[in-house]
């Protein structure tokens with residue numbers, strides 16, 4: 001809990017930092033923890049054990065969860081391949097499709113998560129050609145750029161739904177239309193989008209979609225790849241033949257049940273949550289602009305995830321800013337997985353290295369309150385002041 005020190009009306013240093021890093025991950029919702037509970041112990045069967053009740057009970061739980069997640073995406077349940085998260089789903093989609101085709105050209109975007117960029121680098125090592133498109137300063141790709149990049153041997157386009165750092169939403173439907181016209185498969189990393197914005201792979205025209213549970217108040221360690229009928233992939237691993245032979249390994253029943261519960265809850269409260277978080281996010285941005293002259297927004301404000309803000313404070317030393325802020329506010333200078341390097345996303349949209357370092361990703365969550373927004377403005381303004389002095 002955050003509160004003011006009554007004596008000084010200053011925030012005390014002993015308080016826990018305000019949580020503004022809900023795009024790195026989210027806490028499990030209480031109903032998710034509750035739904036998972038029996039599957040850790042009393043209902044411990046292996047969903048592949050069809051000869052006895054324990055196994056059948058686990059299989060029924062997985063089937064129900066698969067149907068619930070599939071329903072929330074308006075796809076058939078058989079099209080879901082459970083994975084350990086979006087990283088694995090991206091690897092399966094990109095490596096799996098390219099290796100199955102054997103050779104060719106892949107198009108993606110320089111602002112993708114490393115869970116897309118690194119498998120693409122692996123494909124290059126294996127002899128595939130990769131083109132990375134650069135977005136504009138707004139962070140957005142124009143479908144015409146995809147059209148222009150298509151070559152006679154292009155086999156796959158991969159464009160993320162929502163950016164994990166600047167929150168911008170790519171024009172997926174229009175990009176998918178270009179791909180469909182040329183008969184090219186399209187994949188989207190929707191780790192940051194699922195549960196937050198409407199996501200229907202078929203309506204958008206997507207062939208492969210990667211999902212993660214822990215970005216939508218589900219457990220860490222589970223995700224899925226949605227695969228359109230007719231798309232064939234080479235598996236990344238071999239074993240017990242689970243998930244139609246595409247992802248061998250015992251299914252984690254508890255995590256899958258938790259994933260489905262999180263997806264259902266996210267769908268139920270999405271409209272209301274987004275409205276609330278967008279209002280709070282806008283208050284945060286207005287407050288910061290009032291208190292920090294010269295503060296810049298990274299990426300377009302629209303279309304953007306309602307719970308994301310990414311700001312740059314030019315002329316300030318990023319490392320000092322982050323050090324000053326750390327005891328007071330948990331946020332991120334880039335993606336949680338960027339190993340401390342200045343953000344490749346911010347540099348790709350035209351920020352200098354120093355500006356990228358002097359940037360903050362502020363992401364709001366279900367529990368973010370009005371008071372926390374006011375406090376965050378004060379704490380960031382104070383940290384900027386301390387850094388400048």
Ligand SMILES: Cc1ncc(COP(=O)(O)O)c(C=O)c1O
Pocket residue numbers: 023024084085086087088113115160162163164189191192211212213214222223336337
């Ligand atoms: C856009 C994006 N893709 C992929 C991932 C990785 O997802 P997971 O942690 O489920 O492997 C993340 C998480 O940081 C992400 O934001």
